[in-house]
Amino acid sequence: xxxxxxxxxxxxxxxxxxxxxxxxxxxxxxxxxxxxxxxxxxxxxxxxxxxxxxxxxxxxxxxxxxxxxxxxxxxxxxxxxxxxxxxxxxxxxxxxxxxxxxxxxxxxxxxxxxx
Amino acid sequence: xxxxxxxxxxxxxxxxxxxxxxxxxxxxxxxxxxxxxxxxxxxxxxxxxxxxxxxxxxxxxxxxxxxxxxxxxxxxxxxxxxxxxxxxxxxxxxxxxxxxxxxxxxxxxxxxxx
Numbered sequence: 001x002x003x004x005x006x007x008x009x010x011x012x013x014x015x016x017x018x019x020x021x022x023x024x025x026x027x028x029x030x031x032x033x034x035x036x037x038x039x040x041x042x043x044x045x046x047x048x049x050x051x052x053x054x055x056x057x058x059x060x061x062x063x064x065x066x067x068x069x070x071x072x073x074x075x076x077x078x079x080x081x082x083x084x085x086x087x088x089x090x091x092x093x094x095x096x097x098x099x100x101x102x103x104x105x106x107x108x109x110x111x112x113x114x115x
Numbered sequence: 116x117x118x119x120x121x122x123x124x125x126x127x128x129x130x131x132x133x134x135x136x137x138x139x140x141x142x143x144x145x146x147x148x149x150x151x152x153x154x155x156x157x158x159x160x161x162x163x164x165x166x167x168x169x170x171x172x173x174x175x176x177x178x179x180x181x182x183x184x185x186x187x188x189x190x191x192x193x194x195x196x197x198x199x200x201x202x203x204x205x206x207x208x209x210x211x212x213x214x215x216x217x218x219x220x221x222x223x224x225x226x227x228x229x
Contacts, residue, residue: 101209
């Protein structure tokens with residue numbers, strides 16, 4: 001049962017344009033959402049997160065939007081740069097009041113930014 | 116500041132053998148989690164440790180086990196290896212428990228089963 005879904009396995013964008021990566025989830029009890037970026041032969045790197053009580057969080061070129069009624073979140077990268085080319089994972093957590101760090105990941109979206 | 120260190124980086128085993136993977140968290144981090152990444156499956160949670168205690172376990176068979184030492188270093192063990200155990204095994208550490216604690220991943224151990 002895939003509780004976190006990334007339905008687009010890949011995305012290609014021109015340099016300087018906006019990249020929009022999408023993620024859907026099924027469990028309305030998730031209280032925290034995160035995005036990680038992963039280059040080949042490296043571990044995932046934390047990008048940005050958002051609490052379920054918010055609908056937007058911004059950090060430089062990265063913005064995450066959360067639509068709880070639709071159980072949908074998205075990551076916007078503006079402007080996209082060739083160095084952003086990587087696999088992006090969406091993840092969700094059930095905090096249980098600070099009792100766990102367990103993350104549930106989507107299957108990832110490969111972003112290719114064309115120069 | 117050194118990151119999360121996983122050893123070895125690559126490992127080749129045959130079916131039926133057992134393997135032990137090691138993870139050294141960032142200095143001061145007390146929580147360690149393990150994930151398995153296979154093509155098309157994303158990252159699947161294996162287990163997490165905090166203060167030498169297993170706090171949570173994923174949906175994996177008993178062949179998968181782990182432990183954490185007093186210095187927060189962690190090991191995971193897989194016994195009676197199967198072909199399907201071929202995967203990238205990732206370790207993540209964080210300062211404490213709670214989803215607002217960013218998790219920092221190591222570069223993983225690539226395990227191949229022949």
